[in-house]
Amino acid sequence: MTAHADVIDLAQRLIRRPSRAGIDDYGPVLRVLEDWLAARELPYRRLYGATGSAVGLLMEVAGGRPGPWWALDACLDTAPYGDEAAWSFAPDSGEVVDGWLRGRGAADSKLAAAMFCGIAAELHGRADALHGGLAVLLDVDEHTGGFGGARSYLADSEAPRPAGVMIGYPGLDEVVVGGRGLWRATIAVHSASGHSGSRRSTPGAISRAAHLVRLLEEAELPGADGEFPLPPKLTVTSCHGGQGFSVVPDLCELGVDIRTTPGFDARAAEQLVREAVAELDAKASAPRATTVTPVASWPPYRLGTGLQPAAALLDAAAGEGLTVRPKTAGPSNIGNLLAGEGIPATAGFGVRHEGLHGVDERACLEDLPAVHAVYRRAVLSLLAPP
The missing domain is CATH 3.40.630.10 (Zn peptidases)
Known part of the structure; x- marks a missing residue:
């Protein structure tokens, strides 16, 4: 040595x-x-x-x-x-x-x-x-x-x-x-706020966000493509919402990390997320539309x-x-x-x-x-x- x-x-x-x-x-x-x-x-x-x-x-x-x-x-x-x-x-x-x-x-x-x-x-x-x-x-x-x-x-x-x-x-x-590259975004899911003990049955923001998580995780991604040996991968990495037991929250924020490939790039990743968001909002309306804010993208x-x-x-x-x-x-x-x-x-x-x-x-x-x-x-x- x-x-x-x-x-x-x-x-x-x-x-x-x-x-x-x-x-x-x-x-x-x-x-x-x-x-x-x-x-x-x-x-x-x-x-x-x-x-x-x-x-x-x-x-x-x-x-x-x-x-x-x-x-x-x-x-x-x-x-x-x-x-x-x-x-x-x-x-x-x-x-x-x-x-x-x-x-x-x-x-x-x-x-x-x-x-x-x-x-x-x-x-x-x-x-x-x-x-x-x-x-x-x-x-x-x-x-x-x-x-x-x-x-x-x-x-x-x-x-x-x-x-x-x-x-x-x-x-x-x-x-x-x-x-693999990446595309990351935060997603703000909204609903009407209220009291958890009220008769109203409108789902809160966390419930709506949970539905969006299922839509994202069930979305079909392509497999490995050509000479690139790895497939894309989607992960919901964070979830923040709620202010106490008695309040139906009006906002829940998700973090989404998608690992991209040449056959499924950042544009495709964003499109997949926005299509899931559109499906969520069409099924259950809220006072404000769900918003997607891209945070980072590497090829x-x-x-x-x-x-x-x-x-x-x-x-x-x-x-x-x-x-x-x-x-x-x-x-x-x-x-x-x-x-x-x-x-x-x-x-x-x-x-x-x-x-x-x-x-x-x-x-x-x-x-x-x-x-x-x-x-x-x-x-x-x-x-x-x-």
Whole structure:
């Protein structure tokens, strides 16, 4: 492990600076990286969101010859700790025990962030021979789902637009080359209010919302389509309404999450919801029509394994003797945001892990040399002469 001691040491220091999304101040974890980069004379700058808060750190290694830019991306913010009493070690431990790096963020994704910094530091010393350039994006607004670092990076007029991005989520056996998209909306279901003890039998908003939930969940969705291996999926994820036992509520709000595919896209998802809403309102009128408010929409995507940067990463893995399968993911990831910008991305190749987003998170350091070698080989192939 001595050849990767610097990467491991940096990852340990990052883990020891708590950076739970929406809970901790990100300043301390960003300063750890800034000190590390400054000591190696690597250029970097903070990225800021619309409110002026830090959302990421960006470093750039510009090659001495013309060519496309590529990016490595890993997040520095983490999931919360959950029940700390259930952990067998401190969530901010950062210790290495029996070859496992312990602590929240070890797997997702502080070890990857440290590894990407190490690759950038190596390339910085030989930048003149590189074609194009390498950006390393370290996001502190990833676990919120806001992806503020990526958004700020893409909106930065000073940053060359990347031709592709490799995202350092963990997992040794698969490379994510695609994912279902999503369409999300809130639905406001109305009715006349009243007293629960009155003789009136008009259904309240919660009863009407329950009927709408049945309509949505019984709606027929298509199956998997062509080369895209996953079908769409609809889930009602929230329900809020009511003010007490004696009041018939006049409003109930639902949250709906639909995972989309190339054969069932955001437009089809919205149409399905609006048709169910129209059926509800036609069957039982209310003082106000049911309203649908779209909240978010990301496209599905899938890269051919011959397209970059998927080809470079899969070829590099094969060159290092690893059997790595391309995968289309059910959950969405930052690759969907990038797909919406026309930027191809891979995700999900890294070390083995346990306790991701749960108790006793840890990352297997035995895998680090091979994973590091794969990313290094892939990046060098992308920055080679065309």
